[in-house]
Amino acid sequence: MSNSDSESPLIHTIGHRDNYGSTQFTSGTSQDDEAIDRRPNVPGFVANNAGMLYIISSQFFFACMNLSVKMLNSSDPPVHPFEVIVVRTGITLICCVIYMIVTGVPDPILGPKGVRTLLVIRGITGFLGLCGLYLSLQYLSVADATVLTFLTPLTTAVAGCILLKEGYSVTQAVAGFCSLLGVVLIARPPFLFNSMPAVIPDIYYLPETTPAQRLAAVGVSMIGVLGATGAYTSIRAIGKRAHPMHVMSFFSLWCTTMASLGMVVFNIPVVYPKSWRWSLLLLMVGAFGFVAQTLLTLGLQRETVSRGSTGVYIQVLFAVVLERLIFGVVPSLLSVLGAAIIVSSALFVVLTKRGPTPVNTADSTA
Numbered sequence: 001m002s003n004s005d006s007e008s009p010l011i012h013t014i015g016h017r018d019n020y021g022s023t024q025f026t027s028g029t030s031q032d033d034e035a036i037d038r039r040p041n042v043p044g045f046v047a048n049n050a051g052m053l054y055i056i057s058s059q060f061f062f063a064c065m066n067l068s069v070k071m072l073n074s075s076d077p078p079v080h081p082f083e084v085i086v087v088r089t090g091i092t093l094i095c096c097v098i099y100m101i102v103t104g105v106p107d108p109i110l111g112p113k114g115v116r117t118l119l120v121i122r123g124i125t126g127f128l129g130l131c132g133l134y135l136s137l138q139y140l141s142v143a144d145a146t147v148l149t150f151l152t153p154l155t156t157a158v159a160g161c162i163l164l165k166e167g168y169s170v171t172q173a174v175a176g177f178c179s180l181l182g183v184v185l186i187a188r189p190p191f192l193f194n195s196m197p198a199v200i201p202d203i204y205y206l207p208e209t210t211p212a213q214r215l216a217a218v219g220v221s222m223i224g225v226l227g228a229t230g231a232y233t234s235i236r237a238i239g240k241r242a243h244p245m246h247v248m249s250f251f252s253l254w255c256t257t258m259a260s261l262g263m264v265v266f267n268i269p270v271v272y273p274k275s276w277r278w279s280l281l282l283l284m285v286g287a288f289g290f291v292a293q294t295l296l297t298l299g300l301q302r303e304t305v306s307r308g309s310t311g312v313y314i315q316v317l318f319a320v321v322l323e324r325l326i327f328g329v330v331p332s333l334l335s336v337l338g339a340a341i342i343v344s345s346a347l348f349v350v351l352t353k354r355g356p357t358p359v360n361t362a363d364s365t366a
Helices: 031-037 045-049 049-074 079-104 117-134 142-149 153-163 168-189 212-239 245-264 276-302 304-329 333-351 358-363
Strands: none
Touching: 031 079, 031 168, 079 117, 079 153, 079 245, 079 276, 117 142, 117 212, 117 245, 142 212, 142 358, 153 168, 153 212, 153 304, 168 304, 168 333, 212 245, 212 276, 212 304, 245 276, 276 304, 304 333
């Protein structure tokens, strides 16, 4: 059911041979990954699943970042999502540009020729995905927003199959569905579990939300899902034709610019730090976001979006553990069951990865 990536015009629309690792893709690994596989001092399991492990690691830092955002939302006065985006992506942008200038990465501002259009698409869709998530949290419970956000791996898998000609096996579809079921058991959205309390503390709920506001939040969340789908797909299409910092800097630049314009257009006041804790949380949002985006970009450059996006589900497990450690929230039996399903599904996808074969290598040669 797998198709060669060489059939995808999105992946191979370049007019030069410059690359940042390899421009040749297979259904799961690139040629430099295959070279790593042949090194005797690197465990084969880690080498074969480097992309997936990067993605899973990124979800821990995304969970830490979201926890910091939630704590900012509970502050007085609350911080508008646009300001949070400006701070988070602004820090990431500065770090990316400094790194590329210091290390001598070519084209630190404009990016490599041949993929600049894809980099712009990554930046715009990434902003829509981030904005959709943060804005929906204003009128949706964290449980509902989580379930809606985790539609992204399903839509990303379909996009990767259609646009990038990547394979989407039955086992990946089953693992994705099971992971989504696990997310539902942990989040327990009220529209499915009316009589059961959610796992998230009450300080994160907005009980006075009107039906119109809730409907608008769901719509914004769906735009966020589409944006995240475009971001994941464009990262995979760019692959290693651009440095990870190029990908992150374009994302950060567009997010910082568009969120700043949004604050001006909608006359959103800037909330200035009033305590060291407030300032520390903002810095944590930026730092965790930078590390998470770096790991996610590295992972999606090495992994198909259909398979790699499955690792995104692990974020909800990290969220449950962090809430237990920080807020003392004890997960229910359903949460434990959901976490077990998610972990099992992720392990199943990792362990069933097919190693590179000579046939696939030949098919993927550009």
